[in-house]
Amino acid sequence: MRGYQQVCGIAKGLELVGDRWTLLIVRELLIREACRYTDLRNGLPGIATNLLAHRLRDLESALIIYSEHASPPVAAAVYRLTDRGRALEPVINAIADWGRPLLAESDPDAVFQTHWIVLALRTDLEDTEPEQGPIRVQIEADDESIVVEAADGVVDARVGRVNAPDLTLRGPGRVISRLLLGNSSLPEARNQGVETIGDSTVLKRLHANGPEQRTAPSKLASTI
Amino acid sequence: MRGYQQVCGIAKGLELVGDRWTLLIVRELLIREACRYTDLRNGLPGIATNLLAHRLRDLESALIIYSEHASPPVAAAVYRLTDRGRALEPVINAIADWGRPLLAESDPDAVFQTHWIVLALRTDLEDTEPEQGPIRVQIEADDESIVVEAADGVVDARVGRVNAPDLTLRGPGRVISRLLLGNSSLPEARNQGVETIGDSTVLKRLHANGPEQRTAPSKLASTI
DNA sequence: CAGCATCCGCTTTGATACTG
C-alpha cells in the first residue's frame, strides 16, 4: 500500500495491514496456524493468485509472517505468523466483533466455510460449569471438521478431529454456527439438518457471549 | 470497496471500513467528535478531495457517520459518528496499539499533527494517585492545543483549552507526545524545547501503559 | 500439482482545476 506519510500509529499500522485481502490472510493463519499456499487460496475464495503471492511477499518483508520451505521429502512451503503477526489477533477480533452483526444481511452468492467460525468460537464461548470436568465437541460439517474443547474454564476451538468426543454435531456448518453462537436453539438446529451424536447436554455448558447476529434484517438501526 | 462474498464477520466488516483512508476518517471523528469537511481535510493530509467526499458518502450510507447541515445562519455541514461508528473505537485502538511501535522508524517527510496523540493519551494514561484530586494539563503545541484531564481515576484527553490548568506544556508536539507516553523524561523534553508552566509534579501521577515506542531502529526483531 | 509471473481490461486512487 502506498503510505500515508503521517506520524500516527493507526496510519502506520494500516500501511502494513490495510491492503485489500491482507487481514483475511492473517485470519486464515490465526485459524490454521500453518498454511500452504493452496490452503490459503482455498480459504480466500475470490483472491487472484498473483495477488496472494504479492501479499505474502509484503507480509513476509513486514515480518508479520514467515515461510518454511519444508524438509526435502515434501515440496510444500508453509506459511506461519510471527509473534508480531499473532499480535494482530486483537485487531482481527475487534473487527470481527464489529462486523458480526452484518452477517444478518445474507448475500445470496456469498461463500461460507466452516473454519471461519473458529475465531468467533474462541472469543465468544464460555464454559459455565468448568468444575464438571473437560468437554470435547466434534463438529463435522459438510466441508470441514472442527473441535471445540473446554478445560479449566478455557474454551478453545481449532480445525481438526479428536477421538471419542463427548458430543458430535453433524450437519450444515452455518446451522451449527448459529447453534453454538447462541442464535439458534437445538430443536431449531435439528430441524435444519443437524444431527447430534453423544451427550447433547454439554451444549448447555457452552454459553455464547458474542454480539447478536440478528436474523431479521434489522439494518442496525442507528440510534445516532 | 468491492465485496469479498464471504459469510464472515471480518470480511463483512472490512467491506465497510477496509477501504483506504476510511478508518483514518473515523480516527478524526473519534478525536474531534464533530468535524467540518475542511477539518477532515486538514486532519488527513494527502487525501484527495474527491476521495474524501466519496468516503463520506459511503460512510453515511453505511450508517457509520451522519451529517448535520447546520442551522441556516452558518453554512457549515458537520459530520459526526453514529453509535455504530463509535463502536469502531476498539478497532481503532487495537490497530493503534499494534502500529505504535512502528513510529520508531521515522519517515523524514511524514507529517505530524498534535491532535493525533489524543487517542493514545485516552487509552494509555493512568492516574496513579486519583485520591489527590483532579488534575488538568494543558498542552500548547505549535499547531494545536490539547487538554488532559484526570478525575476519579479516569483520564480523558481532547482537543481544546481549559482555564487555569495545573500544568501547561508548551513546545513541539512530538516531544510532548514522547514525554506523556513514557518514551522520554522531563529533562530530555526540556532539552528538546518543552517549557513547563505550573506544577510539573502532576506529570508523575500520569503513568503511560502503552507499548514502547522504541527510539532505536529495533526493526521489531521477530522472535517467530 | 504447487507456486508463482505475465498480460489485459476494469476499477480505484491521486492531482489538479473548477463551481455554487
Add this chain to the structure above:
DNA sequence: CAGTATCAAAGCGGATGCTG
C-alpha cells in the same frame, strides 16, 4: 467553505502460461 469534474496512474481480478 464544501464540494464536483476531469484525467492520468496505480491497483485489482481473471485468465493463462511457465517451472520445479
